[in-house]
Each structure stands twice: as structure tokens, then as C-alpha cells.
Amino acid sequence: xxxxxxxxxxxxxxxxxYGDGGNGLILARRAQWRGVEAELTxxxxxxxxxxxxxxxxxxxxxxxxxxxxxxxxxDGVLARRVDExxxxxxVCAGYQIxxxxxxxxxGAVHEGVGLLDIATSKGAxxxxxxEVVAEATGVALPALTGFENHxxxxxxxxxxxxxxxxxxxxxxxxxxxxxxxVCGHVLGTYLHGPVLARNPALADLLLRWALDGASLAPLDDxxxxxxxxxxxxxxxxxxxxxxxxxxx
Amino acid sequence: xxFHLAVLTTRAVNATSRRxxxxxxxxxxxxxxxxxxxxxLEHLTSGREVxxxxxxxxxxxxxxxxxxxxxxxxxxxxxxxxxxxxxPGHVAALAGHRAATRAVLExxxxxxxxxxxxxxxxxxxxxxxxxxxxDRTNEVRMVAGNWRAALAAAPHVTVVANADDPLVAWxxxxxxxxxxxxxxxxxxxxxxxxPSCEGRIAFAPDGSWACVTGCGFTRPAPAVTLTATDHGTTxxxxxxxxxxxxxxxxxxxxxxxxxALMAAVAAEAxxxxxxxxxxxxxxxxxxxxxxxxxxxxGVPTRLIxxxxxxxxxELLDLVAEDDGPIVISINARTADxxxxxxxxxxxxxxxxxxxVVATGDRCRDLSVRLxxxxxxxxxxxDPISAVGVAASGADRDxxxxxxxxxxxxxxxxxxxx
Numbered sequence: 001x002x003x004x005x006x007x008x009x010x011x012x013x014x015x016x017x018y019g020d021g022g023n024g025l026i027l028a029r030r031a032q033w034r035g036v037e038a039e040l041t042x043x044x045x046x047x048x049x050x051x052x053x054x055x056x057x058x059x060x061x062x063x064x065x066x067x068x069x070x071x072x073x074x075d076g077v078l079a080r081r082v083d084e085x086x087x088x089x090x091v092c093a094g095y096q097i098x099x100x101x102x103x104x105x106x107g108a109v110h111e112g113v114g115l116l117d118i119a120t121s122k123g124a125x126x127x128x129x130x131e132v133v134a135e136a137t138g139v140a141l142p143a144l145t146g147f148e149n150h151x152x153x154x155x156x157x158x159x160x161x162x163x164x165x166x167x168x169x170x171x172x173x174x175x176x177x178x179x180x181x182v183c184g185h186v187l188g189t190y191l192h193g194p195v196l197a198r199n200p201a202l203a204d205l206l207l208r209w210a211l212d213g214a215s216l217a218p219l220d221d222x223x224x225x226x227x228x229x230x231x232x233x234x235x236x237x238x239x240x241x242x243x244x245x246x247x248x
Numbered sequence: 249x250x251f252h253l254a255v256l257t258t259r260a261v262n263a264t265s266r267r268x269x270x271x272x273x274x275x276x277x278x279x280x281x282x283x284x285x286x287x288x289l290e291h292l293t294s295g296r297e298v299x300x301x302x303x304x305x306x307x308x309x310x311x312x313x314x315x316x317x318x319x320x321x322x323x324x325x326x327x328x329x330x331x332x333x334x335x336p337g338h339v340a341a342l343a344g345h346r347a348a349t350r351a352v353l354e355x356x357x358x359x360x361x362x363x364x365x366x367x368x369x370x371x372x373x374x375x376x377x378x379x380x381x382x383d384r385t386n387e388v389r390m391v392a393g394n395w396r397a398a399l400a401a402a403p404h405v406t407v408v409a410n411a412d413d414p415l416v417a418w419x420x421x422x423x424x425x426x427x428x429x430x431x432x433x434x435x436x437x438x439x440x441x442x443p444s445c446e447g448r449i450a451f452a453p454d455g456s457w458a459c460v461t462g463c464g465f466t467r468p469a470p471a472v473t474l475t476a477t478d479h480g481t482t483x484x485x486x487x488x489x490x491x492x493x494x495x496x497x498x499x500x501x502x503x504x505x506x507x508a509l510m511a512a513v514a515a516e517a518x519x520x521x522x523x524x525x526x527x528x529x530x531x532x533x534x535x536x537x538x539x540x541x542x543x544x545x546g547v548p549t550r551l552i553x554x555x556x557x558x559x560x561x562e563l564l565d566l567v568a569e570d571d572g573p574i575v576i577s578i579n580a581r582t583a584d585x586x587x588x589x590x591x592x593x594x595x596x597x598x599x600x601x602x603x604v605v606a607t608g609d610r611c612r613d614l615s616v617r618l619x620x621x622x623x624x625x626x627x628x629x630d631p632i633s634a635v636g637v638a639a640s641g642a643d644r645d646x647x648x649x650x651x652x653x654x655x656x657x658x659x660x661x662x663x664x665x
Contacts, residue, residue: 017379018382151386197620
């Protein structure tokens, strides 16, 4: 590879509410630790979006989310780079705005960037807040762990494949039991944590996509594995407590 | 009748719970009292002059400073000084001090509208608003909107508001009377989206700000400004009429000078000279155990509370002045918020050259964060043992900075010497 791998955190000033900026840092470090030159850029919403190989979008509030979607569409770089093969990791509000449509603070329907064939509406039930465990179905990965905090219900159209099947938590919340969506190299999810801190295998999948399938040397992920075991174990315990309560 | 029974119940349950050693006895009694008389908060504040203090960071300290200032002339002041900042904590404090003519209440951000309506407070201090416990509060803009509606419905209130925080300015803008104070805003990332029009707020290097999308929302002209001179070691409050008051505190950190000035302006709004108010605050050296130096497991420590990215970014300035070992304890219990993702918003990279021990219920989350921040560290799940580990490589009398989020801090405060 001649040029450095360019990783851009998209609009941290609007889509940085839930610590998802960590995803960009994790991708950059995991590339660098393997000797792959990587350049991490925080791209603010008042400047043109720089060209990149991986774009990370995070969670944000309803108002700023509308602003972010509008700016991305006016700017046009994100959609163009995806056509050229760029990888996108979109989380929560970021996941919603890369879809076809999403609800604003007032409940009005807003047009999304349209990179994923999904549509989000305001969920009928209470806001989905809590730990999530999901078995990956759309990609080959170990169980996904994360924390969700959203009020949207996301429906997948035939052009998008569910990322995972929910074991604990809500996920897409459209009654199908699915979580997240994948279309080509665009991957969306509701999981915070940030998601790549708790699922390093997902980080490596995105890196392989960006590096045209190059194989990646293994890393010492004992810290991440300890965190995963703890979170997956806590979720199992919570599920057992819940089913015991139901039996009573 | 019901009211008197409720007061007796509150006191009796508190006394019992203190005797049994079940904590400081503030919440249990308050809950019982509210069950007997659901309007107990309203009844207990009737006839008293009430001030409310809220915001993401600095509530407990500012409440304490304001209570001290209001008591400077000899008035009896009641305050929920342990940081129990929801109605059970309020009624517990108020029921215990019936003779006090003034009340200063720290209020949880979410509860401000309810507590304002019940207490008919005459003064509300709005410090700042940023991400904290998002699993409970969801969105800071929603909180700002609720404050705004509550203040619009309370024309008798004087609001003392941080003009440098756009979300606070948005909320206070609906109030009838506002004293704007410019005390700075260390964490601006939650305020970039304009709360007025969904446009974009731009900050100038001097801290002033305006919506650049053109809705006209801009920083209100401050009546009082916090200034720092002598490389940030000397602080003054400067009033628009040219008056200046030096602020001298026994508490560390720039953020505490901001808290003190907010409290001084709130005292002034209640007829107390700002200079005397600030003079009274100078004697406060620890608030609810914060910034106290104490011995934990035989090791001299400085206990510090930091529970969200805004608090942490202010605190790293304070901690960076030293080069001793640091213990960081992170929990994610109910009072902390269940999602520690916010650790990734804290610039821990600044601790790269320090001895760091990660501890607490969620030390594994912290350990992964520190790994990507390039901070070498040791993980020790038990907080007390962690203090020992941190001290083991340092000089015997070296003070260890122990920084915890809410329940982690409380645990260490209760630890044996």
C-alpha cells in the first residue's frame, strides 16, 4: 500500500454524544499496531468532509442529527466515496441518518443519506436503553456486545441484510428481532460501548474491508477479551434472573 | 395534621437509619415522609426563601458555597449538603431544620421543573449542561427544553445563569429576570448544535458564541465575568459597572472559582453584598468529602470526584500539575449511569507518563480505554487494594490522587483509614 489508511470521524460536534468517537481511534491503533500506516481525522460539520477509506458516524441527539444528515447530503462526499468503495461504520443516530429516512425531534420524517436500504420511525414503545447481546448473522463474527440508547424503530428493506439477531435487548426494534444492517461495506448498528472496544473482531473486519481483504496479524486482545467475557457474562446472568422472575 | 405526621415520620426514619448505620439517613426518611404527605416539599418550603442550584457539574460545591454566603449575616440556612438532590433528600434536610429561614437546595437536572413548582424558589442557579448518565437523561437538549418551560412558567424567579453555555442560555432565556455570569465552559461539544434552530453554534476563542445559521441566538451580554490573571492563579469577578472582587478559595481548580462566582451573584440577588459572600466562601476547604486529603489503607490520598467528560477535562488540568501515582475507579451503578462509553470522550492520553491503576466495577472498560490512549496501567478490581498498588512504587509519603465517579467516590470516602 502506498498511501496511509485514512480514517475519518464524521462530525464529532454533532454525532459525538455517546463516546462513539472511540471507534475511529480503535481502527487507527489496530492498523498501526500491525504496521499499517493510518491517519485519523476528526471532521467537523462546518467544513467539507475529507476523502477517506473508512468513515465512522456516531450517536447524536435528534436536533443535531437532522443537521448532520442535511450537511452530509449537501456535501456529497460521503455518498461518492461509498460508491468508490469506502467503508462506513454508522452507530445509532449515525445509523439512522445513513438510511432512507428517520424521525426528527418533532417526529417529522427527514430524508437520510440513503447508503443503507433502511427506514427508521419513532418507536411505539418506551425508549430502548440497556445492554445488548446479539449473534452476528450478516457477517461472520463472534457474539456482539454493546449498550443501546434509542427511541427509533428501524425496518430493513430487501437491499439491506440484518447485522445480527438479538439475544438480549431491543436492536432494530421493528419486531423482527434483528439488530443493525449491512449493505456492501456500509455497516450500521445501535450498539455503543463503543462497539469496536467491545467487539475487536468487528474492528478487524472493517479494516480488512478497507485493506481489500488483506490478512491481519493477530493482536494481544486480552484486555478486550476480559471486557467481552465480563459483559457477556453479566448479560447471561441478567437473562437468567429475568426468566426466574417470570417462572415465579 | 398530615404535614406534622409526615415531618415526624421523616425525622424518625432518618434517626433510626443513622443509628443502624445504614448510611447518612437522608433518603429513606424523606421517602417515608413523602408517602405520608405527598406535598411535603411544598409545605416544608412555605415561608422560607428558597434557592435552587442545578447543572451537570459543580452542584454540590456551589450549593455549599451559596449556603455559607447566605449565612454570612447570621441568617439560619438549611441545605441538602450530602448531595442527595432529589425530593426525598430535600424533605429530609428541610424537616431536620425547621427554624431555618433560608433554604439552598441542590437539585438533580431532571427534577428541576418539579422542585421549582413545589418550592416556589425565588432564585435558581444554572451552572452548565453536558452529557452525563445518558441512559437516564437521554438527551441534554431535552433537559434544557424542560428547564426552559419550567422557568417560563415561574415569573417570580431570578435566574443566575452561565452565559458561556448555550444550552443554559437557551433555558434561562425564557425567564423573566436573569443575571448572566460569564464563567467559561470547558466542554463545548454538547453545545455545537443550536438549541434554538437546529443550526450550528460557533465559539470564539474568548468564549463568546453565536448561531452561525442565522437564527440570531447569541451569547447574552454578561453582567459579571470571571477573569484569571498571573497564569491562572489569581481570579476576580468583574461586574459591568467596573466593580471587581478578588476570589480567594481553599478549594482547588479553576472550576471552583466559577462555582464561587455563580454563588456570589446568587447571594447578591438576595441582598447580600458579593464581597462579603466571597469572603465567607474562602473558609470552605472540602465539600461532601471532595478534594479531601485522607488516609486510605495506610496511604495518603486526595479523593476527587469526576463523573462525566466535562468534569474530567477540567480535572485533568488539576491532576496534570503533579506527577504522582493515580488511581481511577469507575462504576456503572444506578447513580453513575449504566453505560461507561463516555470514558472514550475523556482525553486520558494526557496521563501517558504517569503511574495509573484502573479499578472499580468497570475497570475492564477503563483498561481497554487506557490501552488505546497509550497509558500503561495496572488493573486491580478492588479499589482499596488499588490504592496500595499505586503507592507501592512511590515514596512512602507520596500522596496518591484517587479519582472516582459517583458511587466509586462514595465507596472510597467510606473506606477505612
